[in-house]
Amino acid sequence: MQRSVLVVEDEQEIADLISFHLKDAGYSVTHAGDGVAGLSLALTQQWDLILLDLSLPRVDGIEICRQVRQCSSDTPIILVTARTAEPERIQGLDAGADDYVTKPFSVLELVARIRAIFRRVSVSSERQEQEVVTAGDIVLNKRSHEASVAGNSLCLTPKEFDLLMFFAHSPGQVFKRQELLEKIWGYQNGVYMHTVNSHINRLRAKIEDDPSDPKYIKTVWGVGYKFNDSLE
Structure with missing residues (x-):
């Protein structure tokens, strides 16, 4: 079954790059370009993983992360952020994110991390x-x-x-x-x-x-x- 990934990213070039590589890896990708659209999609549909930019227009990534965690404890969330200040990264993790990557980042490394997450989930779900x-x-x-x-x-x-x-x-x-x-x-x-x-x-x-x-x-x-x- 094809894994679904929600990418919430307001920079179109970065979103296109991430989406291209994720689709190339065999995943189904949906993109939201701002916080309101991202929050709506995150809360109304089931996702295998959410990639979430921290700095988003209208609703920021921290708030999206908090609201998703109130409704779902299972969906892995990876923050993608240009913020390098330690307190902001910690705030994202404290809000419920499982991981974060900082811009600029290696898309291939990001895809490898996502693969690792899905691999662990598959091993767990396949246990009889x-x-x-x-x-x-x-x-x-x-x-x-x-x-x-x-x-x-x-x-x-x-x-x-x-x-x-x-x-x-x-x-x-x-x-x-x-x-x-x-x-x-x-x-x-x-x-x-x-x-x-x-x-x-x-x-x-x-x-x-x-x-x-x-x-x-x-x-x-x-x-x-x-x-x-x-x-x-």
Whole structure:
């Protein structure tokens, strides 16, 4: 089945370039040239992935990202942005984006990242057996991508789910940010290190009673993060 990608980008040349390469890779591509059109398409149709420019006329990418996440926790979102300031990139990730690329960027690398996302989704959906992982009060169903803590359902993005599942499989093991970046996102470039930090913060906000004093995902200062192996 052909994967569908929504490209929300106001620069026509960039949109055409991205669309050309995505179609060449076998994907169905729909383009929206401003935030209002992009938001409408994002909320009224089902997409396998959304490519979202941060700086859009009428409605910006951050607001689109927030509204999409309120309605869908499953659709992967990649931000495409010319903004290089760290706070703005972090804001995008905190709004619910799974990843970001900065302009100018390699279209071939972008397509490779999208392929990697779809590959992980396919592997997960093709599994026949139901795998349930329990860690303390957290229950993760790998097949259905359902998660709960203390019996309460969690609304996790695909990357948040993958990250939590990865931690739950290795309680007590300390992972450096770079390791998480490579394992979950497939990157080897430390420039995306804040991708990890933002996802950890978002995950803590959803699973912890007190995110400032986390019970599940612990910070090992100067090293990285680990999942608590002393849960009752």
